[in-house]
Amino acid sequence: MLNRVILIGRLGQDPELRHTNSGVPVCTFSIAVDRPQSSQQRQSGAQKITDWFTIVVWQKQAENAARYLAKGRLVAVDGRLQSRSWTDQQSGQKRTAIEVVAETVRFLERSEQSGQPGDQAPAGGGFSYGQEISFPDGENPDDLPF
Amino acid sequence: MLNRVILIGRLGQDPELRHTNSGVPVCTFSIAVDRPQSSQQRQSGAQKITDWFTIVVWQKQAENAARYLAKGRLVAVDGRLQSRSWTDQQSGQKRTAIEVVAETVRFLERSEQSGQPGDQAPAGGGFSYGQEISFPDGENPDDLPF
Amino acid sequence: MLNRVILIGRLGQDPELRHTNSGVPVCTFSIAVDRPQSSQQRQSGAQKITDWFTIVVWQKQAENAARYLAKGRLVAVDGRLQSRSWTDQQSGQKRTAIEVVAETVRFLERSEQSGQPGDQAPAGGGFSYGQEISFPDGENPDDLPF
Amino acid sequence: MLNRVILIGRLGQDPELRHTNSGVPVCTFSIAVDRPQSSQQRQSGAQKITDWFTIVVWQKQAENAARYLAKGRLVAVDGRLQSRSWTDQQSGQKRTAIEVVAETVRFLERSEQSGQPGDQAPAGGGFSYGQEISFPDGENPDDLPF
């Protein structure tokens, strides 16, 4: 009934852009979120614990994420948790994945440079540091293409 | 760096209480969270989609959750997302589970009656409708006992 | 850049429905949110502390809130914080109010009965317990009518 | 019963550190949070709308905030909303302020340099970019010293 997730973390890899059968863009990437350590833990040299989450964005912000985000970038994600179940073909076991479907993705660092040749911010400053990628879809008639 | 999840949903089964090797109580349960449907979807008779999430609570609130919650109860959970990875013994595959470690669990319905014989709210009203279960642990030296 | 608020509380009064000059419905109500008390505080008979917040909902959910909510009802609100400044006519002082603009409002209790004569849930179950009021506006060209 | 706020914004001024009568450190600062604009609004040259919020942090993180934050810095705040009422001495009117009591404050930008002479990060890297300020108090026996 209520379902809200907010995360700040860094992309572990460049984002991946796909399209549903009907052509709707979907972008996925994973982010690393460090678990808070007490100063005691830090001082004792305890190893840092990192949680990894899969983020899914749709439509326009999918395209923007694919264009402007890259491995290592820091982002803030505001969205909802979603569970997806399927039967593993190999083992016949039922498995479940949990992903964060982002409503908004905020870039928390200026991308000094495009990670890929040809990647350019639109003229006129259409896309810049700290800007909201756009707005969520919320209702996607199509299944995820993966 | 920032990791926050808020969910409202209903328990799919009675909660399970376990203890770590060092005796720390941990309670787990899963909740069903209905995905919002547009009124159009509702009217068209589209089937309701439900996401299932595993909730983990520690220490005192673990004991309280085990005592006062039961299948079907409505709760609000405020916590953080956590990923846990392991290698499946069967297939040798690496797998990951994502759980919500609750800081607070709120009961949103009066429990008309205890689900288990012997379950009683403490005298003096120590535990009542809409009350916070207690406070989070945040730093659990022990691994999950499962 | 990121702005998210989630509250669960009870209406202090019946909601008020107004309309902007261009006819857009806006509903406001205030909710009481109890501050968590430690069991120690409770046992020591410390008086309960309650925070009061103003909730603003727009458009369709404004109408629904006005129709189905009433003093005393328990709701979950997911939205964003907003500050509004004006100059007090009396004193000439600049003042600021902070409100929660709700994206979604969830009814956490079945409304056993309408609070007002004539208030009826639409036939066909269009509006029921635990349902999302509708979806947010997000962009309101008109100022608040108060 | 549930009360959660997450904000990302920039400090409008340097933070202020005070102490309660019993010596507990409290730090306050205000942050500017830009309201999202559609690209249409941006292109039409609509003026940016900014909401201002007061953040309150206690104890250790109060000291850290006072030491490491400064006007203009970008922070993520995770906390709870609080209302505070008092009677204005001038007018005799009852007034209310709403503040965000931060549980955690994250610095989202490297502070290239201390804003104040004498401000130095502790040797040994005790306090660095992207680190959590510390943990909240939650129960402050003393009133705010202002």
Added chain:
DNA sequence: TTTT
């Protein structure tokens, strides 16, 4: 009152 901030910043890009």
Added chain:
DNA sequence: TTTT
């Protein structure tokens, strides 16, 4: 798999 990230980053400081």
